[in-house]
Amino acid sequence: MANIVLITYASKYGATQEIAEKVGEVLKKEGITVDVVPMKKVNKLADYQSVIIGSAVYIGQWYKPTTKFLQKNEKTLAAMPVWIFSSGPFGKGDPVELLKGWKFPLALKPMIDRINPREIVVFGGTMLPEKMSGMEKWIVKRVGGETGDFRDWEMINTWAKKVAKEIKK
Numbered sequence: 001m002a003n004i005v006l007i008t009y010a011s012k013y014g015a016t017q018e019i020a021e022k023v024g025e026v027l028k029k030e031g032i033t034v035d036v037v038p039m040k041k042v043n044k045l046a047d048y049q050s051v052i053i054g055s056a057v058y059i060g061q062w063y064k065p066t067t068k069f070l071q072k073n074e075k076t077l078a079a080m081p082v083w084i085f086s087s088g089p090f091g092k093g094d095p096v097e098l099l100k101g102w103k104f105p106l107a108l109k110p111m112i113d114r115i116n117p118r119e120i121v122v123f124g125g126t127m128l129p130e131k132m133s134g135m136e137k138w139i140v141k142r143v144g145g146e147t148g149d150f151r152d153w154e155m156i157n158t159w160a161k162k163v164a165k166e167i168k169k
Contacts, residue, residue, distance in 0.1 A: 003032070003049045004033045004034070004035060004049060005027060005032055005034050005048060005049065006035050006037065006045070006047075006050070006051045007020045007027075007034055007035070007037070007051075008020070008036075008037050008038065008039045008052070008069070009038060009053070009054035009055070010038070010055050010062070011038070011054070011056050011087075013126070013128070014131075015056065015087055015126040016056040016087040017038070019054055019085065019087050020054045022156055022157070023156065027160060030161070030164035030165075030168065032168070035048070039069045042069070045076045045077070046076070049080065050081040050083075051077060051082050052083045052084075052085070052163065053070070053083070054086070054087065055084070056086075056087055056088055056125065057086045057087065057088025057122075057125065060105065061105050062086065062104065062105055067105075070108070070111060070112075074111055074115060081166070082115055082116075083118050083120075084119070085120070085121045085122070085123055085159070086103070087122075087124070087125040087151070088122070088124075090124065090147065103120045103121075103122055118166065119163075121159055123155065124150030125150060126148070126149045127147045127148065128149065132147075
């Protein structure tokens, strides 16, 4: 069986999807066979040897489809190499510092410990007014948040190359 990597994501407005697609491009350039698929459309994890999971972050939580995917597939994921990335903090600076060290919802720690991902990283996200609901605009204004695209593509590229090296080992 060929070594096929699944990159799956849960994205509300498309920013996390674009990161997943970029990670897929980098892995393909490294000679790795990749499927980039939204979580809702993943049928069989048994077809894959490794999984990269991407989730949007909203108010300190992963986007709901991510939690459901992890719960549904916990046993299978625990038996394979898994990497997780989050996309969400908005503002200039290190995404983990912006989130005060947060890397995943603490309520999911027991499950994350059982899955034992190789790495969990956080990338900046986007907060674009034209894609936001009235409620989201109100919240951003209340917390004094910045809007814009805060994804660091160089950081994403570097991480994807590192993951590709690990997969090829």
